[in-house]
Amino acid sequence: AQSVTQLDSHVSVSEGTPVLLRCNYSSSYSPSLFWYVQHPNKGLQLLLKYTSAATLVKGINGFEAEFKKSETSFHLTKPSAHMSDAAEYFCVVKGYSSASKIIFGSGTRLSIRP
Amino acid sequence: DGGITQSPKYLFRKEGQNVTLSCEQNLNHDAMYWYRQDPGQGLRLIYYSQIVNDFQKGDIAEGYSVSREKKESFPLTVTSAQKNPTAFYLCASSTGDRIYYGYTFGSGTRLTVV
Numbered sequence: 001a002q003s004v005t006q007l008d009s010h011v012s013v014s015e016g017t018p019v020l021l022r023c024n025y026s027s028s029y030s031p032s033l034f035w036y037v038q039h040p041n042k043g044l045q046l047l048l049k050y051t052s053a054a055t056l057v058k059g060i061n062g063f064e065a066e067f068k069k070s071e072t073s074f075h076l077t078k079p080s081a082h083m084s085d086a087a088e089y090f091c092v093v094k095g096y097s098s099a100s101k102i103i104f105g106s107g108t109r110l111s112i113r114p
Numbered sequence: 115d116g117g118i119t120q121s122p123k124y125l126f127r128k129e130g131q132n133v134t135l136s137c138e139q140n141l142n143h144d145a146m147y148w149y150r151q152d153p154g155q156g157l158r159l160i161y162y163s164q165i166v167n168d169f170q171k172g173d174i175a176e177g178y179s180v181s182r183e184k185k186e187s188f189p190l191t192v193t194s195a196q197k198n199p200t201a202f203y204l205c206a207s208s209t210g211d212r213i214y215y216g217y218t219f220g221s222g223t224r225l226t227v228v
Contacts, residue, residue: 009154034216043118043204043219044157090156102217104149104156 002027004093006105014113019063019078021108023091026072033074034092035065038107044090050074061085086112116141120205120220126228127192127199135190135223137205144209146188147217150174151202160203163188192225200227 007022025031032051036044048059055067061084065076074091091105118139127133139146145164149157159172163182177196182188188207192199202224206217 036217036219041202041222041224043120043221044206044217045219046216049216102159106156107154 002031002093002095002101002103004091004103004105006089006091006108008108009106010109010111012111012113013081015083016080019076019081019085019110021076021089021091021110023065023074023076023105024072025074025091025093027093027095029095032094033065033067034094035059035063035074035076036090036092038088038090040087047076047089081110081112083112083114086110118205118207118218118220120203120223122223123221125223125225127225128228130194132191132193133225135192135203135205135225137188137190137220138186139188139205139207139218139220140186141207141218142185143207143218144185145207146182147206147208148172148178148180148188148190149204149206151204151222157204160190199225201225 003026005024030052034049035047037047038044047063048057050057050067058064063078088107088109090107094102121136147162148160151157158174160178161180163169166185169180169182179191202222204222205220208217
């Protein structure tokens with residue numbers, strides 16, 4: 001069975017400083033991993049995905065994430081935060097088989113200080 | 115442009131009423147999903163459909179019903195049996211391929227019981 005844990009419910013950084021949103025997963029086989037972003041009262045937008053290709057995945061808006069199998073982690077990073085990055089971020093895991101469920105983390109709210 | 119349209123954006127329901135949330139997609143996706151989002155929580159799966167005229171219960175299907183008469187449409191009815199319907203409802207779609215490439219989400223419907 002799969003599970004996903006977002007280690008921080010809220011992260012606050014200053015504009016221009018690095019962002020780190022942490023995600024750990026559990027999966028019996030090679031999972032697919034995703035990060036989504038949700039702005040207030042909006043749907044979710046796919047930021048990036050890992051599907052067993054390169055372990056360092058680049059996404060939109062300067063975000064990237066690294067799949068680390070030994071640490072069962074898929075942390076989301078960005079070198080320099082922008083005010084427009086303030087949103088809720090969800091880490092998502094799906095197992096290898098087509099019958100595997102898609103599991104959403106509980107979300108991390110990112111705040112950006114001017 | 116292809117995408118998912120949810121309507122209405124805001125919906126108010128009186129106690130004991132059934133209400134229907136609309137979800138339409140023009141992406142030619144086979145699979146469609148309904149999720150419920152409560153404050154500070156991740157997404158919980160209500161129902162999903164992988165093909166026309168077929169759908170399965172998700173994790174929290176009680177008090178909800180769906181239909182899938184057309185590929186493009188997957189309406190969700192919140193019945194009076196749902197005791198706590200106030201939430202943000204998100205519709206999503208994806209290709210039906212075995213390899214999962216991620217969802218496309220609608221912009222959501224916020225349902226409030228008055």
